Amino acid sequence: MDSSTIIAVASIATAGLTTGIGCMCPALGEGRAVATALTALAQQPDASATITRTLFVGLAMIESTAIYCFVVSMILLFANPFWNHVIAGAAGAAPK
């Protein structure tokens, strides 16, 4: 197994794992946030504007961690610096 194969395998596996774990945990957190917000809404319906706004702001903050994981996956798959380096080396070495 030469280094380019190792880089490819590591990138692909890590990208999949990052998206998998990175989407599970924020989803759990958002589920708890929405459940608590619904309970609060049921207890105080006239505060619904504040509760809804705070809920959306909180959801966006939690969502941003999932977005970080997604961005890292995309970088690993499409803008991978290690892979570009390997490809540049192979392209330089091959047509000799």
Add this chain to the structure above:
Amino acid sequence: MRLSTDQLVFWQHGFFKLNGTIVFTWGLMLLLAVGAKLITRKLSTDMVKRSRWQNLLEIVVTAIEKQIRDVGLKHPERYIGFLGTLFLFVALAALCTVIPGYEPPTGSLSTTAALALCVFVAVPLFGIEEQGLGGYLKTYVEPTVIMLPFNLISELSRTLALAVRLFGNMMSGTMIIAILLTITPFFFPIVMTALGLLTGMVQAYIFSILAAVYIAAATRGRKPKPKPKPKPVSGPPAPAATT
């Protein structure tokens, strides 16, 4: 696979590149400026005879003003120029996705980093304007001096978070649509475009509300001034003795 509009080049001459981000951003700016100029040419205070575009603008402006006031900023007219523009630009960038051939320029890290840098510069400016230079710098050592590095790091990290959050949401929307177009054309891309519109509006709201919260924290000071305690009234007056 094109990651963002930075790689879509319309025209190139040596070093200068006219890429998709620049073209779409300037298109949005033109749309906002010319639209606003045309609508506000003849404003009327009459309740009945007014154009519907003026009504639309008034709804938008009063809604933003109410949101800014709810966040805790007492004088929304000072901040609505900055915060309102942020919201309108990001929201319009997401809404125009219905135009074919258009991709939101906020799907490029350059645009979102620029917007986040604007917020990063604006927060100390508003804070210094409100509290003076010394008063604002004192908020960095507010609970204790040991918190100084953490406060500085939190300033930088929330700017980074603003940029990456908006970029990630917009880029993922366009990328999902592009991937689905190659797999199941026609139905699912439309559903995902609708979802992209929804998340675009939510992200526009989130971006401006977070900017407003940061400005409110900077102008209020990190420790809210304690309200003066009301003097304790003596116990309930004894019932008048009836003799």
